[in-house]
Amino acid sequence: MSMLKGKRVKEIMRFFVGTAAVIVCASFFPQPALPQQLTQHKASHKIVVNGDIRNYYFTRSYKEGTDQAAFSVGGRLHAETSARRGLGFGATYMGANPLAQNGPNPLLIDNTLPGYTISTLGEAYLSYQGERSQVKYGRQVIRTPWANPSDTRMVPVSFEGLSASMQTTTGWSFSLDRMYKFKNRVKSTFDRNTLVTTVPTSGFLAAGTVYKKGPLSAQAWYYRFYDIAQLGYADALLRANTKKRFKPVAAAQIMSEGGIGGNLLKNVRAHAAGGSLGVASDDVEATVSYDNVPGDASAYKGGLIVSPYTSGYQTDPLFTDTQSASLVEKGQGHAYKVAATFWTSGHRFRFIADRARYFLAPAKGVPNNDLLKTDFDLTYFLGARPGDAAFRGLAIRDKLGIFDTPAAPLTQQFNQAMLEYDF
Secondary structure, eight states, X not given: OHHHHHHHHHHHHHHHHHHHXXXXXXXXXXXXXXXXXXXXXXXXXXXXXXXXXXXXXXXXXXXXSOOEEXXXXXXXEEEEEOOBTTEEEEEEEEEEEOSSOOOSOGGGBOTTSOSSOEEEEEEEEEEEEOSSEEEEEEEEOOXXXXXXXXXXXXXXXXXXXXXXXXXXXXXXXXXXXXXXXXEOTTOSSOBSOOSSOSSOOOOEXXXXXXXXXXXXXXXXXXXXXXXTEEEEEEEEEEEOOXXXXXXXXXXXXXXXXXXXTTOSSTTOEEEEEEEEEEEEOSSEEEEEEEEEEOOOTTSGGGTOOOOTTTTTTTOSSOTTOBTTBXXXXXXXXXXXXEEEEEEOTTSOEEEEEEEEEEEEOOXXXXXXXXXXXXXXXXXXXXXXXXXXXXXXXXXXXXXXXXXXXXXXSSOEEEEEEEEEEEO
């Protein structure tokens, strides 16, 4: 017991040392209320600089198994020229370093953080900015439902290729992304692999449209994951426009996927549909969500959804996703989730709680393969109002996740203690 207490004391000391390091580093930057711009004396355009400093301590505990932990400090530094005759350039350095030795035994290190050094030029692109359009070529972070930053650890996912977007005055926007290479969040290098294959692929093509006007928002996307599968996805969200404090919220989603090309994963064929109902106000939102992924015995892994760039990250768009649990990697079945978000006055504190139950198809040797997941997430914001378009300031966050199964309750829990300064 004394050894356990000593270990916990060391863990706490590590986190506070990292916290102090972030605060000291943050003190060198101007106050977040003032935008940072470095003006070139001999040029008419500007270079805008921003980024974040992040301190992250991750622990994972098992009822039966080897406990793991990792501690890291790092962040992003982004610089971008304002458009001159429509042309610009942007670059982002992304880095993460263990602040203290995570331990000599690699089995005790949680490398999903990761527990080792990352150093990469995650973005480096040329851009063209029109009145309502933008084109980028090079390394970049993109935001689409099935290929996104997955930024829940130290550095985000980024891609290399061409992206184009256009907005209209009628509420519609259109996007086209052709990406050739991929850098996952625990690597420094770009390559042609994915999260589900080790054989190089030709990347992916994504084409989508988004509609936002009044209480309605909707989107539809087509993905071609070369040599793996093609996927279609659509969702819609309606927030009732009433004078009542609590406004009804309803959403629905649907997806379909099938194998193509080289068919690296044989017989990919999956479908999913879901819905969500709830109420929302300026300070509270509560929802009940449901998703269904029907099985197909003749398909890849019984009808598993194959998501080459979010698998294992739980950042795909299914309504019932929770941290470290999703129907995407759990396989065919259905799930429900009850979730609530609470803000204090002034939006300084945010508390999120959710509980999801995954009813999964029986696995080999495991007749009852269900999973119960519970999350608690508390964040304190010190800086600009976090609802602003570009939050600037200090945020302290702690997330606790608890896994249960019918056969062995409390099989695993993780805790993520984070401190981030956005400048």
